[in-house]
Amino acid sequence: GDSVTQMEGPVTLSEEAFLTINCTYTATGYPSLFWYVQYPGEGLQLLLKATKADDKGSNKGFEATYRKETTSFHLEKGSVQVSDSAVYFCALLRSGSARQLTFGSGTQLTVLP
């Protein structure tokens, strides 16, 4: 079945540091890939998405590139801020599966001033 594997957390960085959160997936066909962010006490917010190989999703300084050859969708940001502290989830949506998202286990990010 479909699965998403994220790097283990928690991740602690200083403000303005470079961020990478690794994500790899297993799925048949050509899934769409997503990064969601969850702030404390809140639901999930879509951060960015990519729908086909070599697509780059970007939003709020975050970027991720859909790499079909390595089945990866790593999240990066060049300079993190304290306000980026949250839990980040990688997810996939298999084509034809309507609305069934498969999520990774999440990576807790803490950014220190």
Add this chain to the structure above:
Amino acid sequence: DAGVTQSPTHLIKTRGQHVTLRCSPISGHKSVSWYQQVLGQGPQFIFQYYEKEERGRGNFPDRFSARQFPNYSSELNVNALLLGDSALYLCASSSTSGGPPYEQYFGPGTRLTVT
């Protein structure tokens, strides 16, 4: 416009009891999905409803059921609660216009604690 709303925010139940969670989608959205998020884990898909019909079901026991009403709001019901049902229950709605992948908008969730 209001986002996805869920009620109640928090709920405490005893083992063996029944619970009903409610979700109102974004206006115009006809699809509602339910997810269970156990502490420290990613959300797990439970159900998807579209136009009042079940369109997808995750690997959850028959104690879990749901329905969607004519106004597209939805209820998730869990019978015979177990301690392991303690989780954050998330509802997500999505549009059916604009083509796939249909972005899902999540509500703030209902925190269920089973004692």
